[in-house]
Amino acid sequence: MEELSRRITIGQYLPTGSTIHRMDPRFKLVAFVIFIVAASSSYSVIANLIVFIAAIAALALAKIPLRFALNGLVPAIPIVVIMMVFQLLFHQAQKGEVVWWQWGILNLSPSGVHLVAASVIKFFSIVLIVSTFTLSTALTEITRGLEQLLRPLSKMRFPAHEVALIVTIMLRFVPTLAEEAERLMKAQASRGAAIGTVPRWQVVRRVRGILPLIVPLFVNALRRGEQLALAMEARGYVPGLTRSSYSSMRKSARDVVYVLVCLAFCIGVLAIPFPI
Amino acid sequence: MNHVQTENNRVVIELVDACVAYDNPGGPPKEALRGVTLEIREGEFVALVGPNGSGKSTLSKLLNGLLIPTEGTVRVRGLDTQNARNLHEIRRIVGMVFQDPENQMVSTIVEDDVAFGLENYGVPYDEMVKRVEEALVAVGMWEHRRRPPHQLSGGQKQRVAIASVVAMRPHCIVFDEATSMLDVEGRESVMEIVRTLHKSGHSIVMVTHHMEEALEADRIVVMKDGRVLKNASPRDVFCDEVCIRDAMLEAPIATDVAARLVKVGWPVPDSPLTSDELVTALRRTIFASASPPRRPNDTPVSFPSFEAKAASRKHRASAFRDASDDAGGPLDHLGVPLIRIQHLTHTYMRGTPMERKSLRDVSVDIPAGQFVAIVGHTGSGKSTLIQHLNGLIRPQEGSVVVDGLDTSLQKTDLRALRRIVGLAFQSPEDQLFEPLIGDDVAFGPFQYGMTILEARERVKFAMEAVGLGFDWRDRSIYNLSGGERRKVALAGVLAMKPKVLILDEPTSGLDPQSRSEIAKRLVRLQNNESLTVIWVTHQLEEAAQFADRILVMDSGEIVLDSSPAQLFADVARLSSVGLRLPEAPNLVQHLNGAGFDVDPSILTRDQAWLAVDDALRRRMGESKWKS
Known part of the structure; x- marks a missing residue:
């Protein structure tokens, strides 16, 4: 039987206490978005390489080992390889371009290679940037940062705080429910349930086989919800009431500098006309 | 009032003739409390005991206005819970710790969770930082303040829940069966905090099934059928045999x-x-x-039943000694024990940074018909070991052979194995999914392709074995009490008529009466159906009473393997693995x-x-x- 919890990487946080870790989450979120824009908007190989190097630098600045950041990548590798091959072969050669090889609609051309090279680098850059951000920011910081950034919207009756709380509770119960699902799978398998042994084409049997998992999972989740609501009420939670906040988000000059550097970097990458 | 009120006897909570009735669709309202009058004074430690369904939990929810009495009044420091405007203040005065440690944490990080209540009361940031630290230090969880809840043990989670309440500086803290889902270690750590809180002047209300916890209270309130049966000092309560019997308690x-x-x-x-x-x-x-x-x-000088039990124990113990004398002696009539585990090693999350060895070179033989108790702390490897026995986990190193089926071989039919080895996890009632009892018990038999008639016979056998009449089969599962649901879940495992029955904490969270009933029925099954029973527990009392043999596990190894009498004679070794002697x-x-x-x-x-x-x-x- 599988260890479900092993697959869940959401909320993995690696406290190394680096300067990136200590950034004000609001600024970190903004810098993160800018960085992602820079990584995803350019089709130039050189621009993508520059972003990739910058991503590695950010990772190093956050003191996160490369191995750790790439961990989540392993399951995706087959899909990435298949997509690369498809992109390479199905890419239409540009007019007047040398075509190295052709067979029906398949062809191999320099512009195809260029495109694939740019996308592969882009893919790795984005993975590194996302990892750097999530591994250096605790979930609560992300939700609190988001709450603060959305706060101006609450003047337009947008429930910024409630949304942040909902996200927090959701993230809080992901591991709990995953553990529970694992436990239920094992329990029902112990009673002879044929979980994971029914062939794929027997759809009805497969769906019926899920009921013993889904029903108790929902019933238990609802019960948990009820108890949690009671526990929150017992601790004085009243929806809509003004609350104070246990977060010391104090921006420093460094945060502003980081965001400005990111912004300048992004504009530079997008504005400079790189040859390839 | 005539006498001068001193600090010590000021009333914190006062209930006058409080009644609670729940709506019951298609019937008269269910009366959970029928007129309770009670006072909780400042600095007092009150234990609230009684069988499941006696109204303890309902009563505890009245104390901070989570429930409002349908009749009568509840006042907290003079504030009536009937008035909704008082509730916010009342919940600051009376804090509450719930039963399930998992379902009372809101945040993804310990210290944020402790701050949650403070945020609700608009406590300014600097004050909050001070109080969160104070509270976490008080429960010994300060060094875990940045950790997510799912990395904590049950006891640690419960300590965080207490810190969350303590941070709000309440006058009274209600513990609603807060220790019932914890292991011995976790329970002791929570009780230690409760004592400290009591000493520092907090009023404590402790709802509990554990009499040794109630014993520490200044006063015990015994509940039965929604009424207060007795409200007196521990000595008066425990010496009142009628009260003990009526409320199904257990005297020290x-x-x-x-x-x-x-x-x-x-x-x-x-x-x-x-x-x-x-x-x-x-x-x-x-x-x-x-x-x-x-x-x-x-x-009689001694009860015949006791002597018979002792004799049969002696008989079985000698059988066991034959089995464990590994020097080629006769094991079973086939020469092989029912379960043979050899050099079993298991690593959780292998190949990840969270890698952890949960079994280290475990070898053990269990002959047919033995009643084996496995004891050890949470994380000692008990759970991993039993999951190997029905093939939920295949051996990474070493081998497990049950009744000739070797799970280390890929070709072994695991479903056939699971028919021989029935396994019930902790709180098995959580896995029930059919609306009717009979259908749920029949799940296993149908999975193995039995006909309706066969399945019916199995359901009858299983339900009677756990003490539910066969005529219960058409009742709805959702109207059952916790103890009854537990029995249904156990029947679901027994319906397959396994040769080996593995139970993980089958009695946890139940009242003393239900605990001993389930245990006794299992012993009867073991004798009548020549079942091999493997019972995972952290309650040595149960192991002492029922097991032929006790395996003690510690950090992935079986450190002790002997009969109960031998084991308890060696107190030094027992305490070296952090276990305490059973009461007797x-x-x-x-x-x-x-x-x-x-x-x-x-x-x-x-x-x-x-x-x-x-x-x-x-x-x-x-x-x-x-x-």
Whole structure:
């Protein structure tokens, strides 16, 4: 039987206490978005390489080992390889371009290679940037940062705080429910349930086989919800009431500098006309 | 009022004639509380006990206005819970810790969770930082403040829940069965905090099934059928045999032994509650009596059932000794034990940074028909070991062979194995999914392709084995009590008529009566159906009472493997793996330490008083002979 919890990487946080870790989450979120824009908007190989190097630098600045950041990548590798091959072969050669090889609609051309090279680098850059951000920011910081950034919207009756709380509770119960699902799978398998042994084409049997998992999972989740609501009420939670906040988000000059550097970097990458 | 109110007897919570009735669609309203009048005073430690469904939980929810009485009043520091505007303040005064540690944490990080309540009251940031630190230090969780809840043990989570309440600086803290889902270690750590809180002047209301916890209270409130049956000091409650029986409680062993000695004529004074008090009382008994009381003819020296049990234990114990003498001796008639585990090693999350060895080179044989208890702390590898026995986990290294099926071979049919080995996890009632009892119990038999008639016969067998009549099969699962749901889940496993039955904490969270009922039914099954039972528990009392053999696990290894009597004789080794003696051997050890000569092989309460009686008689005979 599988260890479900092993697959869940959401909320993995690696406290190394680096300067990136200590950034004000609001600024970190903004810098993160800018960085992602820079990584995803350019089709130039050189621009993508520059972003990739910058991503590695950010990772190093956050003191996160490369191995750790790439961990989540392993399951995706087959899909990435298949997509690369498809992109390479199905890419239409540009007019007047040398075509190295052709067979029906398949062809191999320099512009195809260029495109694939740019996308592969882009893919790795984005993975590194996302990892750097999530591994250096605790979930609560992300939700609190988001709450603060959305706060101006609450003047337009947008429930910024409630949304942040909902996200927090959701993230809080992901591991709990995953553990529970694992436990239920094992329990029902112990009673002879044929979980994971029914062939794929027997759809009805497969769906019926899920009921013993889904029903108790929902019933238990609802019960948990009820108890949690009671526990929150017992601790004085009243929806809509003004609350104070246990977060010391104090921006420093460094945060502003980081965001400005990111912004300048992004504009530079997008504005400079790189040859390839 | 005439007398001057001192700080000590100011009332924090006051209930006057409080009634609660729940809506019951298609029937008269269900009365959970029928007129409760009660006071909780400042600095008082009150235990709330009673069987499942007696209204304890409902009562505890009245105390901070989570429930509003349908009749009568509840006032907290004079604030009526009936008035919704008072509730915010009331919940600051009366904090509450719930049963399930998992379902009361809001945040993804410990310290944020502790701050949640403070945020609700608009406490300014700097003050919050101070109070969160104070509270986490008080429960010993400060160094875990940045960790997510799912990385904590149950006991640690519960300590965080307490810190969350403490940070709000309440006057009174209600613990609603807050220790019932914890292991011994977790429970002890929570009780330690409760004691400290009580000492520092907090009022404590503790809803509990554990009598040793209730014993520490200043006052015990016994509930039964929505009413207060008795409201008195622990001594008065535990010496009231009628009350104990009616509320299905269990007196402390010292009280029990003393009461039974009194019954046969020993003048034991003072109704002792602890072993220390029993020592004093027994010394005074010897002083006070010129000769031992005459044995009435109709009272046997020892109960036949006890002797029979002892004899059968001796018989089985010798069978076990044959089995464990590995020097090529006869094991079973086939020459192979039912379960053979060899050099089993398991690593969780192998190849990740969270990698952790949960089993290290475990080898053990279990012959058919044995009742084996596996004890050890959370994380000692018990759970991993039992999951290997029905192929939920295949061996990474080593082998597991059950009834000839080797799970280390890929071709082995695991479903066939699971028909032989029935396994029920902790809180198995959580896995019920059919609306009707009978359907759920029949799930296993149908999975193995049995006909309706066969399945029906299996369901009948299983339901009767756990003590639910077959006529319950058409009842709805959702109207059952916790104990009944537990029985249905166990029946679901028994319906497959397994040869081996593995149970992970089958009695946790139940009241003392349901606990012993389930245990006794399992022993009967073991005898009648020649079932092999493997019982995972952290309650050594249960292991002492029922098991032929105890395996003690510690950090992935089986560190001790012996019969209960041998194991409890070796106190030093037991405490070296952090286990405490069960109540009966513990009492005997205490008495012998004080100079009484009680048979040290005692395992249960029923044996304990007879052995003490015997020791007293010998002592009296001796002293008379000397004079």
